[in-house]
Each structure stands twice: as C-alpha cells, then as structure tokens.
Amino acid sequence: MSTAEVPSRAELVQRIAEIAPVIRANAEWSVENRRQHEETVKALTDAGVFRMRVPRRYGGYESDARTMVAVADEIAQLDGATAWVVACSWIATWGLGLFPDAVQDEVFADPDVRVCTTIGPGSATAVPVDGGVVVNGMWPCISGALSGGYQQIVAIVLDPAGEPYPIMSPVALADLEITDDWYTTGFRASESVGTAARDLFIPTGRYLPASMVATSQSVSKLGTGSPMYQPPFISASAASIVGICVGMAKSLRDLFLERLPGRKITYTDYAAMSEAPVTHMRVAEAALKIDEAEFHAQRVAATVDDKAAANEPWEMWERARCRADVGAAMRLSLSAADIFAGASGGSSVYTRVPIQRIVNDLRAHSLHALMTPDVNAEIYGRVLCGLEPNTTFV
Known part of the structure; x- marks a missing residue:
C-alpha cells in the first residue's frame, strides 16, 4: 500500500485537457463499437481519474465533490459516454471503501482499478x-x-x-x-x-x-474518519454524475458557435446567421440555461463537500434537494441542447457532425432513474410538503 500525492482540482482538469485529443479522436470509434477505445481508457488511467474515489492509503485521491463535478464536466465536453463510465466507477469505488479491509486490499491492489x-x-x-x-x-x-x-x-x-x-x-x-x-x-x-x-x-x-452502504456505515478498520464517507450514498452518487449533463450541453454550445461563421438561414435574406436576431435570442437563452444547470451542479457539490467538512448530520430535505438539483441540471441541459440542435440546420443530421449524437447521448442519459427531472422534483416536493420521500434512494 502507498499514499500517492493528491493532485489538485485544477491539475486534474488540466490532465483532461491534455488528453482531449485522444478522447475526441476515438469518440466515433467508441460509438460504432459500443465500448471505450483502449487508447481512451489508457489515457484516462494515466490521468488518474479512476483513482479519484479510491482511499488514499491505496494510492487514491479521495477527491471531493467539487472536483468530481469539474472533472466530469471536462470529460463530458469531449464525450458524454466516456464521462459516464468514469463517474460510474467513482460511485463503485466509493462504495467499496466501506467494505472490510481485506476486500479492499484485493480490489484496490491496483489503485487504477475500474x-x-x-x-x-x-x-x-x-x-x-x-x-x-x-x-x-x-x-x-x-x-x-x-x-x-x-x-x-x-x-x-x-x-x-x-x-x-x-x-x-x-x-x-x-x-x-x-x-x-x-x-x-x-x-x-x-x-x-x-x-x-x-x-x-x-x-x-x-x-x-445494502442499507449499510446506502447510509455510509463503514466496517473498515483503516478507513474510518475520511470526510469522503460522511455523505449518504445517493447524495455522493448525485455529485458523481451531475457534471456530465452540463458538460454535454457545453459541448453543443461550442459546436454550434464553431459552425456559426459563414452559415446562413435558408430561405431568408440574412447574409449571415450570426446577424439574425433569432440567432441571438436562441444563443442567449440556451447559454443562460447552461449557466442555470451549472448552478444546480455546483450546489450539489457544495452541499456534499460542506456537510462532509462540518461532519454534520443530513436533513432529509438536503438529501432530497441533491436529487432535485440533478434533475434540474438535466432538464436545463436538455432544453439548451434542444435549442442548439434545432438551430443547427439540416446539415447537422449527418454523422460527420456530432451534434445529433451528443443530443441522443444526452437524452439517453436523462432516462437513467437517478437523472429523471420530474421524478427527482416530485421527491423534493414531497419532502418540502412534510411527507416521506416515497423512496429509499435519497
């Protein structure tokens, strides 16, 4: 066992920026083959992202929620499915940190384990x-x-x-x-x-x-006291995944603006799409929705980190709000994506233009049970109205 130097949030985000060409180059291959390209997996491993929720005594980083949101956002701007695979591993390695030390010794013998x-x-x-x-x-x-x-x-x-x-x-x-x-x-x-x-x-x-994992009850003798294990399982999971939809929406924004110069609005007299008021309205509305989605993602992270640092018990409304924030971030990201996709013209349906692929990925992402906006909002509303949340996943 060894304790690795823990990189800062900025260092981890910079590492993703450095491997961006690898992830981008393999994104279409990964779609066609329905798996992550081995070059992408190696690049992510070398960047240390799979260590982020591994206990430090095994060489992991025990990264906080704000770091997960930032890194997931950065990866998702390159490829949403890649970010999802990484975030799922974060959730799993976090949970394994509650298990007996002998089990952890086996699984975390490789701190880059996926x-x-x-x-x-x-x-x-x-x-x-x-x-x-x-x-x-x-x-x-x-x-x-x-x-x-x-x-x-x-x-x-x-x-x-x-x-x-x-x-x-x-x-x-x-x-x-x-x-x-x-x-x-x-x-x-x-x-x-x-x-x-x-x-x-x-x-x-x-x-x-499973109830012990859901309530962060550790049986580890060596891993007690880490702030990473203070939040409930679902709240920690919410922080793991919420940055993905925001990053995907940002990628659509950037693609739209990248394609904007030289484009026209067919069957109108505008010489350039960028000169049309309808374009200005669409871009502004979608950009503000992304800003709002990012607010909700950051609030999840802040809640998880601040409660962990203070080692305070969680109120049910705080737990329910974490799910509601995830749903709100997804709803706003989807709405922004629809605006950019709808304004991208008929040429965006070609597979060589990744806009529709990203929209499809975002829609598939929104169908996950922990991401569904309406269900998550209902849970939060029930709690605010003095009712039980009607689910154990909170």
Whole structure:
C-alpha cells in the first residue's frame, strides 16, 4: 500500500485537457463499437481519474465533490459516454471503501482499478449456505463492464428464517457472464451490457447489507474518519454524475458557435446567421440555461463537500434537494441542447457532425432513474410538503 500525492482540482482538469485529443479522436470509434477505445481508457488511467474515489492509503485521491463535478464536466465536453463510465466507477469505488479491509486490499491492489456497479438487484437472488451465499440472476445495463475489472453487485437474500433484504458485494467480472445487448440510440459507447451470475459463491465477510452502504456505515478498520464517507450514498452518487449533463450541453454550445461563421438561414435574406436576431435570442437563452444547470451542479457539490467538512448530520430535505438539483441540471441541459440542435440546420443530421449524437447521448442519459427531472422534483416536493420521500434512494 502507498499514499500517492493528491493532485489538485485544477491539475486534474488540466490532465483532461491534455488528453482531449485522444478522447475526441476515438469518440466515433467508441460509438460504432459500443465500448471505450483502449487508447481512451489508457489515457484516462494515466490521468488518474479512476483513482479519484479510491482511499488514499491505496494510492487514491479521495477527491471531493467539487472536483468530481469539474472533472466530469471536462470529460463530458469531449464525450458524454466516456464521462459516464468514469463517474460510474467513482460511485463503485466509493462504495467499496466501506467494505472490510481485506476486500479492499484485493480490489484496490491496483489503485487504477475500474469498477462498474448497479444500485438495483435486477433478478439476482442470494441463497444462504454454509460460509456465505450463492448468487444467481442477472443485471441489465451495467455501464463500463467491458473495460472493468470488478462489478459491485446487488442481490436479494432469500433467508427462510427472516425477511428478504439486499446485499452488495464486489465480484470479478471474469466470474460473471456478459450479454452484449447494448444496441441503443444513445450512450452507445457507455459499455452498458448485461451481466449474470450462475451459482456464484460469495463468502461471508465479502458482502454487506445494502442499507449499510446506502447510509455510509463503514466496517473498515483503516478507513474510518475520511470526510469522503460522511455523505449518504445517493447524495455522493448525485455529485458523481451531475457534471456530465452540463458538460454535454457545453459541448453543443461550442459546436454550434464553431459552425456559426459563414452559415446562413435558408430561405431568408440574412447574409449571415450570426446577424439574425433569432440567432441571438436562441444563443442567449440556451447559454443562460447552461449557466442555470451549472448552478444546480455546483450546489450539489457544495452541499456534499460542506456537510462532509462540518461532519454534520443530513436533513432529509438536503438529501432530497441533491436529487432535485440533478434533475434540474438535466432538464436545463436538455432544453439548451434542444435549442442548439434545432438551430443547427439540416446539415447537422449527418454523422460527420456530432451534434445529433451528443443530443441522443444526452437524452439517453436523462432516462437513467437517478437523472429523471420530474421524478427527482416530485421527491423534493414531497419532502418540502412534510411527507416521506416515497423512496429509499435519497
């Protein structure tokens, strides 16, 4: 074990800027092949992004929420699916930091390990046997599985002596079956395949009740006291992913403005699109929506970091607002994307112009259960009205 020098937020963002040509050059290949190009994965690994939520004692950085938002934003400006794979690994490695030290010793033997995860059990069940449980079932849409080393699985324990309950455990992807079924209209490069366990034995001591992970209850003897583990699981996850939609919206803004010089508005007398008041109105409206989306992303990060630094208990409205902020950032990013895409003209439908690909990726991203604007807003509204949130994922 070793403790690596922890790079600053600015240094990590600069590292992404330096590998930007690699990510951009491989983006279309990744879409066509429905996985991240190995050059992209190596560049991200060398930049240290997979270490950001790994405990420092293993050479990780234990990066804060503001850093995750900044780095996810920067990667998403290059390719949203790449940022999603990275953020999913952040969520998984964070959760693994709550596990017994022996489990962490194995998984984090390589501090650059890539871990994919799910927070739902799919069809997986765990039957108690001597010394552990046997897991059978499958999990759909596991992002990052094709380039990952481990998956954090969830399964429902079917205990004849008590009520069923979910557990979580890291499993080597080599021990799981993969179904390459991710044929989609968006986020094609996110490596979101199906995985399955067949009579997989998991020993006692290698799994935790999911409720412990959700409430940041650590059983680690060496990792106690880190501010990174103070926030609830869903709030920490919200900070991991919220920068992605903002970065994707920014990429559309930049592409639109890059293509603007020399463009005209067909069937009008404007000599240049940039001279038309309708263009000014569209650009201003979309840019302000991106600013608003960034506000919500930064508020999630500030809430997570400030509560962690103060080591204060979380109020339910704060937890619900984190989800609401994620939904608001997504809604505003989508709205800005629609404006830029709608003003990009018929030429933007060609695959050589990435505008429609980015819009499709953003729409696919918005369909994830933790990103859906209306559902997230409803949860927050219920809490503000004095009701229970109607979900355990808060």
